[in-house]
Amino acid sequence: xxxxxxxxxxxxxxxxxxxxxxxxxxxxxxxxxxxxxxxxxxxxxxxxxxxxxxxxxxxxxxxxxxxxxxxxxxxxxxxxxxxxxxxxxxxxxxxxxxxxxxxxxxxxxxxxxxxxxxxxxxxxxxxxxxxxxxxxxxxxxxxxxxxxxxxxxxxxxxxxxxxxxxxxxxxxxxxxxxxxxxxxxxxxxxxxxxxxxxxxxxxxxxxxxxxxxxxxxxxxxxxxxxxxxxxxxxxxxxxxxxxxxxxxxxxxxxxxxxxxxxxxxxxxxxxxxxxxxxxxxxxxxxxxxxxxxxxxxxxxxxxxxxxxxxxxxxxxxxxxxxxxxxxxxxxxxxxxxxxxxxxxxxxxxxxxxxxxxxxxxxxxxxxxxxxx
Amino acid sequence: xxxxxxxxxxxxxxxxxxxxxxxxxxxxxxxxxxxxxxxxxxxxxxxxxxxxxxxxxxxxxxxxxxxxxxxxxxxxxxxxxxxxxxxxxxxxxxxxxxxxxxxxxxxxxxxxxxxxxxxxxxxxxxxxxxxxxxxxxxxxxxxxxxxxxxxxxxxxxxxxxxxxxxxxxxxxxxxxxxxxxxxxxxxxxxxxxxxxxxxxxxxxxxxxxxxxxxxxxxxxxxxxxxxxxxxxxxxxxxxxxxxxxxxxxxxxxxxxxxxxxxxxxxxxxxxxxxxxxxxxxxxxxxxxxxxxxxxxxxxxxxxxxxxxxxxxxxxxxxxxxxxxxxx
Numbered sequence: 144x145x146x147x148x149x150x151x152x153x154x155x156x157x158x159x160x161x162x163x164x165x166x167x168x169x170x171x172x173x174x175x176x177x178x179x180x181x182x183x184x185x186x187x188x189x190x191x192x193x194x195x196x197x198x199x200x201x202x203x204x205x206x207x208x209x210x211x212x213x214x215x216x217x218x219x220x221x222x223x224x225x226x227x228x229x230x231x232x233x234x235x236x237x238x239x240x241x242x243x244x245x246x247x248x249x250x251x252x253x254x255x256x257x258x259x260x261x262x263x264x265x266x267x268x269x270x271x272x273x274x275x276x277x278x279x280x281x282x283x284x285x286x287x288x289x290x291x292x293x294x295x296x297x298x299x300x301x302x303x304x305x306x307x308x309x310x311x312x313x314x315x316x317x318x319x320x321x322x323x324x325x326x327x328x329x330x331x332x333x334x335x336x337x338x339x340x341x342x343x344x345x346x347x348x349x350x351x352x353x354x355x356x357x358x359x360x361x362x363x364x365x366x367x368x369x370x371x372x373x374x375x376x377x378x379x380x381x382x383x384x385x386x387x388x389x390x391x392x393x394x395x396x397x398x399x400x401x402x403x404x405x406x407x408x409x410x411x412x413x414x415x416x417x418x419x420x421x422x423x424x425x426x427x428x429x430x431x432x433x434x435x436x437x438x439x440x441x442x443x444x445x446x447x448x449x450x451x452x453x454x455x456x457x458x459x460x461x462x463x464x465x466x467x468x469x470x471x472x473x474x475x476x477x478x479x480x481x482x483x484x485x486x487x488x489x490x491x492x493x494x495x496x497x498x499x500x501x502x503x504x505x506x507x508x509x510x511x512x513x514x515x
Numbered sequence: 516x517x518x519x520x521x522x523x524x525x526x527x528x529x530x531x532x533x534x535x536x537x538x539x540x541x542x543x544x545x546x547x548x549x550x551x552x553x554x555x556x557x558x559x560x561x562x563x564x565x566x567x568x569x570x571x572x573x574x575x576x577x578x579x580x581x582x583x584x585x586x587x588x589x590x591x592x593x594x595x596x597x598x599x600x601x602x603x604x605x606x607x608x609x610x611x612x613x614x615x616x617x618x619x620x621x622x623x624x625x626x627x628x629x630x631x632x633x634x635x636x637x638x639x640x641x642x643x644x645x646x647x648x649x650x651x652x653x654x655x656x657x658x659x660x661x662x663x664x665x666x667x668x669x670x671x672x673x674x675x676x677x678x679x680x681x682x683x684x685x686x687x688x689x690x691x692x693x694x695x696x697x698x699x700x701x702x703x704x705x706x707x708x709x710x711x712x713x714x715x716x717x718x719x720x721x722x723x724x725x726x727x728x729x730x731x732x733x734x735x736x737x738x739x740x741x742x743x744x745x746x747x748x749x750x751x752x753x754x755x756x757x758x759x760x761x762x763x764x765x766x767x768x769x770x771x772x773x774x775x776x777x778x779x780x781x782x783x784x785x786x787x788x789x790x791x792x793x794x795x796x797x798x799x800x801x802x803x804x805x806x807x808x809x810x811x812x813x814x815x816x817x818x819x820x821x822x823x824x825x826x827x828x829x830x831x832x833x834x835x836x837x838x839x840x841x842x
Contacts, residue, residue, distance in 0.1 A: 151617035159605045352601030354567055356618040357590040515567045 144365075148358050152366025153373065156336075160374050166340075170331040170378040171385070178324040178386050181450070182317025189278035192222040192243040195233035202253035208264065211286050212246070221282045237269055244268045244279050314481050317390040321383070322476035323449025326469050328382040329375045329412050330443065337371040337419035338432035346429050351515065360513045368416050368504060375412025380405060383476070392480050404479055407489055407496075411472040414496045417503035418468060424510045443469045471495045518543045518670050518702035519564070523573035526559050526726075533559040535726040536573070541704060541719075546696055548717030549706040550813065556726035557706040558598060561674050564704075565595045578669050591619070594668035596659045598675045598706075604648035608639055608658050611647060612665055619666035633661040637691060653684025660691060670702045671695070677712060685712070692716055710813035720813070722820055729820040738811045741819040745785030746809055749792065750776045752802030761799070766791040785809070 160166060196212060198205045212224045225242065227233040233245045247265040255262035266283055270276045344350055353363060383404055387395045394400065422439075423432060446453075446460050447469030453461060464470045471492035478488035519541035526534040534556045541547040549557045562568040564575050566586040574581055580588030602611045612630040621629065634640045637657035647655060656676060663671060673692070677685040689712065695701055707713050713720050714734050721731040730737060738744070751758065759778070762771045767784040782788035785808035796803045 145620065147620065148618050151614050154617070155603065155606065155610075155614045158610055159603075162605065348597065348599035348601045349603055351567065351597050351599065352615075353618065355565055355590065355593070355595045355597070355601075356615065357587045358618055514569055515562065 144359060144361055148362045149366040149369060152353075152363065153370045156367075156370030157373065160370075160377075166332065166335055166374065167378060167381070169335060170328050170374075171382055173331060174324040174327040174382055175386060175389075177327065178317060178320055179389065182315070182320045182324075182390060185316050185320075185450070187316065188219075188221075189275060190220045192275060192279060193241070194222040194224050194279070195227045195236060195242040195245040196224045197227045197230045197233050197245060197247045199230070199250045200248045200252040204253040204256045204262075205248045208246075208248060208286075208290070211289065215282060215286065219282070222279060234267060237267060240269070243272075243275055244283075246283070311482065315390065318392060318481050319477070320450060321386050321390055321392065321480055322473045323444065323447065323469075324386055325379050325383045325408065325476050326411065326447065326449060326472040327440075327444060329379040329408065329415050329472070330440065330469070332375040332378045332412070333371060333415040333419040334432065334436055334439070336374050337368070337416040338423050338436075339429070341367065341420070341423055342426055342429050342432055345427060354513065354515070360511045361508050363513075364420065364504065364508045364511050368413065368420055368507070371416035371420070372409065372412040375416055376405070376409045379408035379412060383408065383480070387480065394483065399485070400479055400483065403486065403489060404476070407472065407475040407479065407493060410493050410496045410500065411468065411475075414468045414472075414500040414503065417500045417507060421503045421507045421510070424507050425512070443467055446470070447473045449473045468496060468499050471499075516543050517541060517576075518545070518578060519547070519704065520576040521560075521564065521573075522575060524560065524563055524570050524575060525572045526556075526563060526568065527571045533726050534563065534570075537723070537726075537728045538573075539721055539728060539731055541702060543702055544696075544700055545718045546692070546703045546705065546716055548713040548720040549704070549723055550708070550710065550713045550720050550817070551706075551723035552708050555708075555723045557708075557723055558674055559726075560723070561595075561672055561704070561706055564589075565593060565672055566590060591666070592669045594663035594666070594671045596656075596663045596671070596673045596676060598678065600655050600659065602647050602655060602658055602662060605646065607644050607646055608634060608650075609643040611658065612662055615662050616665045621666055629665065633664055634658075636694070637661045638687075651684070653680050653687060656680060656684065656688055657691065660688070660695075664695075668701075670704070673703065673705045675706055675708070677707070677709065689716060710817070714813050722817060724817075724821040730816070734813065737813065737816045741781070741811060741816055744811055745782045745788070746811055746815055747780040747782055747785055747788050747792065747806065748809075749778050749780070749806040750804040751778065751796070752804055754801050755799065758799075758801065761795060762792070765795065781811070781815075782808075 194212070196209065198209065209224075215221055216223050222243070224246075227236075227245075230245070230247055233242065233247075236242045237245050245265075245267040247267070249263065249265065252262050252264070254260075264287065266280070268276045268279060384395065422435075426432070442463070444450075446456065446464040447467050448464065449469065453464050453470070456464065475489040475492035475496075478484040482488060517540040521537055521539050524534055524537050525532070537556075537560060549560065551557050559568065563570045564577060564582060566582055566589050570582070574583050576582070577589045578592035580592060582589055603614075606614070609630055612633065613626060616626045616630065631640060631643070634643050637660060639654060639658055639661065642650070642654065647658065650658065660671075660673070660676070676692070677688050680688065692703060692705070693716070696703065705713070705716060717734065719731065719733050720737060722729040722737075730740070732740065755761075759771055759773060762768065762778065762780060765780065765782075765788050767782045767788045769781040769783060771781075772779050780788060780792070789806060789808050792806065793803065795801075
């Protein structure tokens, strides 16, 4: 194997890559848009939802509930409360989507309260939107807990309390999503540089020119994957830094962390390019990589835990995430960007991605046809 | 000594025989032409010789290296200019040359001067830093020829080097090939379906049709091998039914054939045959609508050996085009 031939192919791709920023732009635009739009659209706290309040009791106690609702409206602003005098009308508006929930204080609320006969508040919610429903329920449950807590507590309370310690400061969803967007940028480079361009070069006859030289297929495969991996490294690091600045990742310029980020992005690039190369190694039709782009994107990105935790997936989807190189890329990058871990948080991912890349490269070399 | 020895090469694509037991030798320093219509099997043959396609059976030795057992040795002695453009349009002319020089392991201290010299020889030196995507077809073909020479090969293969080029570019490429021959010891193998190209450039020509070798000799000997040295073509009005038989008795006429209204007379002396033809037509009151006399061409040779004209074969070539099978 002659290394100078591998470098010759890498040099060819690098000259084209730096001459035209098209690939770099194409690989960055989509993940950045996704990071900004998805990052700030998802994962934010619910604010300003409309809640109908139907007070059928009109008592001092019902006034107290209304005041607590006013407190939520003024404080966390989870919802704003609109008074209704008719329960059926409130429920109609709930079904029509004008309000997100209906709080009803029945006629006997205060009487039961004073008789210690389990006074009830009814909460009807629109559970077609699970995120909204659980956020409203959590806030109203909190309000009811506050209503139930006694005004004066004993000095030695026997009730068990849960003290929660958050290890990290509040993480906005955009920061959580950054790792997935970086992986996506690498994937797009792999798709365009390793898939589409490879097949286009093949169909335009450029590969025939290389096959006529004494280059071995191992050198050819390593050269093409090497060139793609360097492009993936540039795109991945550029997105990590630009995206990190946009979403406010602290201590982004820490040299040790930058080194680990570079390591993870490089290994992930090699893994994804070699995966793409293997997928395309026997393909000749330029339409194929374009046609499977969306399918591969869905199959790799969503099961990786990039946008929601893997633990929430059904069993079959979890298995998919196990063999998905995105999973380890996202895990390692998330550890570095939002948890600020060192090598201890990424070494397993780096080893798995390296092994994955080695298998993909081996298979690519075995399947690559040196002749037309 | 032979630069190329082709020994019973066969290539089959399923049941289709693209190259059918072809054997020939090419001498050192010779310009050798493979003449045949599109789909005749020329490109398949050249792909086997350049190690791009494995033969079904048979072998070839290129510069003494066997294509089956020493493919790398073949690749080092060969410079190949494929039919399709293989230079990278997103790189400059110099960069294309440089990458190929590196792939062939041309020493770093020689690369720059060699590339400039080769670009100069194809008149592209002033465009060395221009992106290839801005080149015309002729410029690109010249670049491909220069690139094919970057590792100083012993043998150059040109697969349809002027296909798709305008007449001026074709003439330039011919001039380049002649210059290469004069200035170096290169053995050159050209495939073409242009008769004038084969006639003007090649020392020897092999006529290939339907994957088989139909004839092989120098252009002059091929032309001499068919009866008559001239061809008289004529069209007649109100000709009697036995008119062709009467024409066969003309002075110096060797053979007479007719296609549609055009009558072709192979003659050992074209002007004498025309004079006799005019006398005969006048005496038989036959109108001569058109008459021309020309020397025997390779098209006549192709017609003689394959039973059809090269241009007809080219038009009907699609049914024999097997390129889609291995593209």
